[in-house]
Amino acid sequence: MVRGMGRSITQAVAALDGAAARLHAGDLSHRIAIRGDDDLWQVAAAFNTATDGLERAREAERERERVEAELDVARRIQERLLPADHRT
Secondary structure: OHHHHHHHHHHHHHHHHHHHHHHHOOOOOOOOOOOOOOHHHHHHHHHHHHHHHHHHHHHHHHHHHHHHHHHHHHHHHHHHHOOHHHOO
């Protein structure tokens, strides 16, 4: 029993360490395969939830930047269409 607990702890710590390294490298798509239900595996599950949120936030930021770029292009086109005396 003690050996099994030790193995579970070692696996969970290794999984968290590997996931943290991938996160540090910018990989938000990595998820930890949950292999237990003790406290460390719950931390691993929380890590997965956090990286899901970060990945969604990154996508939202990319979408916001895309929309801003499109609005900037539209703004420049509109400015060129206005007569010179109406430009600010």
